[in-house]
Amino acid sequence: MLTKLLNIKYPIIQAPMFLVSNTEMVIEAMKSGIAGCIPALNYRTLPELREAIKELKQAKVEGGSFGFNLIVNKSNVKYKDQLRVLCEEGCDFIITSLGNPEETITEAHAVGIKVFCDVTDLHFAKKVEDLGADAAIAVNNQAGGHRGNLSPKELISLLTKHLTIPVISAGGVGCKSDIDKMISYGAAGVSVGSPFIASIEAGVTDEYKQACVDYGAKDIVMTERISGTPCTVINTPYVQKIGTRSTWLEKVLNKNRTLKKWVKMIRFYIGMKATEKAALQATYKTVWVAGPSIEYTQAILPVKDIVKKLIN
Template sequence: MTTKLTQLLNIKYPIIQAPMFLVSNVAMVTEAMNAGIAGCIPALNYRTFDELRVALKELKANKVDGGSFGFNLIVNKSNIKYKGQLEVICEEGCDFIITSLGSPEETIRQAHAVGIKVFCDVTDLKFAKKVENLGADAAIAVNNEAGGHRGKLSPEDLTGILSKELSIPVISAGGVGCKADIDDMISYGASGVSVGSPFIASLEAGVTEEYKQACVDYGAEDIIMTERISGTPCTVINTPYVQKIGTKSTWIENLLNKNRKLKKWVKMVRFSIGMKATEKAAKKATYKTVWVAGPSIEHTKEILPVKDIITKLTN
């Protein structure tokens, strides 16, 4: 299938293996490239700039024709490593950067100077227009079926609106678990899709077998929203532990959030605490099972190699 996305990234299929905190790694992206799609890793998956640089070098060495790789950057103040991460990525080079949670202006300026394309997460037309005017190469339409931090509009509504109003390609993110879903997104006007949750239950994913098996055992009806990870609503699997701790911010967080001066610090603290809890659940067996996933795990029936998951998505 030839679309604007396949042409932009020189890939066989119009699919990006979405960047997932703690889950995505070099092995997953390498297999994605070998199978003819693009793969992306959150820069925050690497604790140091040196580790990030090593990953970039490995992916460049592993790259094949028909595959593509990129990195995801959190571009707001909550990510104190942002500037250093951007510098390393621009020095080493990759095919694209995906920006999230902030203005992509500086990222676009620096990335374009070294020939790296920039795709920007958006949840509405207003912000999509802003990133288009800043020079983004594509908009990633994060809809209300996405895993993690998701938008408010349905895939059909958001993709349809953006594809009509923007001159840059629109990539639909959320609600894709099988080939029929991809066909639907293309019919809504998307040039491609960003797929995350189906790849959690892959052999190459860097998480526990318990997390992977949860994506097999649970389904779309088990996905709920919680504010207990980052302070912003996020989708997780409704495990007994999530039920125990609840899904709403604490009363003191709600109180402090009303203070403009303190609000950003409260969010930074909540983000830090939540990410540490999520990391523990993803990386080792623990009763504190906070597992991020989206409703597209409904189509996940077994743990498979990345290449087999891509075959299911494309055939």
């Protein structure tokens, strides 16, 4: 069970969300008996990342746990320095995404940090298990942001059948019955993101939070216009206007082996900046990342009340 793995009261990780997650959210999560995680990319500089780790270590309570998410592919030029800081300062766990986690697993294990790896299929799940990952995070087709292709039941059942490490389900959890469902499929716990966007502590605009209240599961669409990789967003009028498919130029450039890597890196950077502007400023250019579990979001609440809704 995830509770034993992270020494937490409830088998829930407050998922790392780009621009949304912050120390205030994670501290409240830990006080509520769950784990919290922040993308390392939410910090522009390494000193800022160090300060965040120190703040979380000081605020840590028994029954709570905290970690950071690392993008481990070449699009993240800060990756190696971020990993070094995490290992120097210490945290309970690291979640890896979008790349080969071998270096992270080796370095983190050397200082006693657990490593969980995002996976979307059995092939990569077996790879991270062989590399020594402590758990696989099964990103299903109900997840917000970059999601998988398999349903929660399909993916969890497949991974638990063939892996010996714990499987943590990511996607499709907005209420207590959803957690019970994922556990019944064999998951050791769940990673929950979108319901926490509309928290008082989240560091995004009230417009973004309110959108998670006003829109529902039917309003979530896939777009290729953020990072070059399909990503779920709220289908605002602006998203409808710009469309959700790559431009003809991006498609042509992506077919060129030499240019493909650079196109992806540029698209990733542009997409991050566009998402940052929408999340942190009141603007008509609203590209708000979220998953279908916002269906259960009915008000902007403190983190502790969102946790209560998930466990009661």
